[in-house]
Amino acid sequence: MKLTFAGTGSAFCTAADNFQSNMILETTNTDTGKLARMLIDCGTDARHALHHLGLWPKDFDAIYVSHLHSDHIGGLEWIALSNYFIFNQHRVDLYVVDELIDPLWEHSLRGGLEVSDRGDRKLDTYFNVKPLSATGTFDWHDAHITILPVDHIVAEEGKMLSYALFGQTPSNRFFITTDAIFDPDAHMGYYRKADIIFQDCELGPRRSGVHAHYDELKTLPDDIKAKMWLYHYPAYAKPDAVADGFCGFILPGQSFDLA
Template identity: 40%
Template structure:
């Protein structure tokens, strides 16, 4: 099993040598699960030698365009390409209606002679509260994180907790630093992939490096950082982290690699 970071940047890093922080999980059988599907997905897939033809399963964490903006491309290309089957779409139940009505329906609702809905393009699996989904015999538990609180409610956003080859992993997706809410997952995980803003002018909706650096050493020691802005980066390894994930970085979770950590390498891609 391999995990590829198609990009490791924030929502606004396109054109700066990086792409949105969308991930591709590839099973030993060659099946592929796309973790979020941002608006630059056609380019980031191409960079690593893939296309819409390879996308059969998708997980969506929340409704910002760097996580869902590529779904229209996937929907149309897979529907009208006879080589493709309808992709399966996993998302929390509270996201499904808004994904269609407020994000996708403007472009996808109408085709010649027909009106569409989300089920036209995807095999939709709506995950209940505190629920999970299973792909390739791996259970992915949805973890509610705090990304944006608009004063009326917290925008639904979900990270993932899962285990591959004995390695327990926590992928935060976009989140503020909300230790009280997710500390249990920090503690249980063997490996953490954490949203990390590096902007000179921090926003209130992402965990910033200056906050994360104050976490206890046992947590930082198992944490990779991603979702950062262009420009110079702090010395994360010096500060106790595993490092910043690079675009195209591959994590190999093959059980035959007798190591405490997955093998990490870069794909042969252009800058």
């Protein structure tokens, strides 16, 4: 199993050589023996990020949605319409937690997708919707994946969760935090269990309060930092993460073997 970062940038990253933090998980389809490919989040610039890697919407079997910010779902209309009209109605399994399905359609996608060739289109016109329990697990070929609700925005008026992934392959345990605040109490159990951690990390003088900041992550125990890779960073100059005990900042296009 291989994980490739189509981009490693934040929502607002405008670096010419980077894209939003969407990932591609590849493994062998346990039924057909062919390559299976899952896109983990599909942001507004996925069109360019995937083209950069030579991939098209038809090249994916599955998409996972972590939360509804546009750097994670803004490319779904493009995927839906491309597959429906250009790629012979190629259907992708859309893995998304129950709580997000209605808002994903009603608040994000319906405006652009309800009327296409007919006026009664729904989310399942375009995708094989695979509802997931927000605290459940699912199996995708040789990966057993646990969904972890993590705090992303905590405001007096409300809270926005993101749905992180803890994956187990026959020989590897990986933790993808997705967008999350610095919350070591909530995450430490998974930090400890994981062989490799892919960690949301913001940089720079402004702390948004909705992502873990590099200076906060530096306070983690050395043994955790030693298996932690950093992504979802803005286009600031990067500190020397290796000198600070991390594995480093992930570069756009970088792949990890999770077999």
